[in-house]
Amino acid sequence: MAITREEVLHVARLARLALSDDEAGRLGGQLSAILDYVKQLDRLDTRDVVPTSHAVEKGTPMRDDVVEPFGDREALLANAPDRLNDCFRVPRIIED
Amino acid sequence: MAFETVIGLEVHAQLSTRSKIFCACSTAFGASPNENTCPVCTxxxxxxxxxxxxxxxxxxxxALATSCAVQRRSVFAxxxxxxxxxxxxxxxxxxxLPIALGGHIDIEVxxxxxxxxxxxxxxxEDAGKLIHEGEFAGAQASLADLNRCSVPLMEIVSEPDMRTPEEGGAYLRRLHDVLVYLGVCDGNMEEGSFRCDANVSVRPVGRExxxxxxxxxxxxxxRNVEKALEYEVRRQVELIEDGGEVVQETRLWDANAGVTVSMRRKEEAHDYRYFPDPDLLPLIVDDSWVExxxxxxxxxxxxxxxRLEAQYGIPRYDAGILASTRALADFFEASAAIYGGNPKTTANECVHWKDAVLAGTLSPETIAHAVExxxxxTISATASxxxxxxxxxxxxxxxxxxxxxxxTQLSDAxxxxLLVDKVLAASPKEVEAYRAGKEGLLSFFVGQVMKESRGKANPKVVREVLKRKLG
Structure with a gap:
């Protein structure tokens, strides 16, 4: 089940990855191999099986609506490459 | 060719929780940039x-208030x-797999x-806010304030059931009132707690x-939603009549210019690659919780x-104004319980003093006593x-x-x-003229009595006494 070069480049673009021709070819082969491996499942009859989204089928835990401030904005801002005062500074967004 | 408009609305409403949807940061509006953030929401x-x-x-x-079916199992993606x-x-x-499906609300048009x-x-969850560093051309950076990141929202998607911009406006107002009544959203449009996107198209009448x-x-x-819809419908109809075709796209409403402007021409087909979030197990809602x-x-x-219309015999229009805010309707009912009298007068007073009522500076007793x-x-409308x-x-x-x-005004006949007698005795000519048929002079006498009472007499009673004495 080979995936096309266009599909590889499309997925790479969505992930903001710049691939060389060489990489696109190699990754295309690897992705196809992974898909082929998973395709073995097609040999089973899964018509009555609900798609599995999580390994354990129990409800998500919930928390009470209580505010607990983290209180260390500096630590969060320190992870960013650029800041201005208390804001994260990012390259200007250009809308087409 | 006659056209029919088809409108569907998507409302994003901020849920009035104290903390965010997936972490314990505050949702309070107006904090300094990134004050309400933590490792989870960043x-x-x-x-x-x-x-x-x-x-x-x-x-x-x-979901329950809009007759939706609450789903026992829903999944975050x-x-x-x-x-x-x-x-x-x-x-x-x-x-x-959303949490609720298939409901409705009724609107009046x-x-x-x-x-x-x-x-x-x-x-x-909501996203953060970008502040553009200077609005001038050539600005190099944008500033990110992530306080709003992960603020809880619910998106309410309507069927394409509305046929006019007015119906769109009526739907929004009713939905807004429902959310505020429930206390699940503060409904503040300026602060972005209640936002609306619209899908609009036109088709020749009769076409499926x-x-x-x-x-x-x-x-x-x-008002902007209605104006934007009106503009957009006109634009699409004119485009088709001129032999053009409507392009599927996102357009922004420019309130100052009163037009819609294309946002992205080349809509790189949204490829969001949704998949179930492995960090969150399915949301299971059991029946007892729903009940x-x-x-x-x-x-x-x-x-x-x-109910207000039926129970108090007030016009539907007045009932609508009172019910537009739960607090106002409650205030009206509290006033009417203290003094029954004519509920229409009580309703008028509540609407007249609406701002004070909602600010909590007036008590139902005040309005009840004023009306009574x-x-x-006992008092005139002006004095009240x-x-x-x-x-x-x-x-x-x-x-x-x-x-x-x-x-207090004099209402005791x-x-x-005494006052009336005094006035009549002082104006024998006018009394004679009135009795000879100049009935317009009645107002003159009323005025004289009012003057004599220094404005305290009840004009209605004065009129009755005068008629009796002159008759």
């Missing part, structure tokens, strides 16, 4: 989201895209009722298939309007207004002020007899 590696129970509760209550206001590079939302379907309600739809954004008031919440649903605006004293003729103003400025009880200010 997408640091290794953190896990934990769902806020209150946010689920608020969404279930909304990741919507993937890159934008600097979204630090995780995905938004946690619900996609294939042109004296009739229309039922607007609700396709689905799902829960999701929908026309190409355009998505409208950036409308931050009911418990069903018991907390208050009377909804449409029911309240019908007026109806009994003046006294309520004094209550607001001094905080003293209405009747204390009435007596202090000497604003026997007390007015």
């Amino acid at each position: 997408g640091m590696p290794g953190v896990l989201p934990v769902l806020n129970r209150k946010a689920v509760e608020f969404t279930i209550r909304t 990741r919507k993937n895209y890159f934008y600097p206001d979204l630090p995780k590079a995905y938004q946690i939302s619900q996609y294939e 042109d004296g009739g009722t229309r039922r607007i379907g609700i396709t689905r309600i799902h829960m999701e 298939a929908f026309g190409t739809k355009v998505e409208l954004k950036n409308m931050n008031s009911y 418990e919440l069903r018991g907390t649903i208050p009377e909804m605006p449409a029911e309240k309007i019908a 004293d007026r109806e009994r003729g 207004k003046k006294l309520v103003e004094l209550v607001l400025s001094t905080g003293k009880p209405f009747r204390t002020l009435r007596d202090e200010q000497g604003l 026997s007390a007015l007899d």
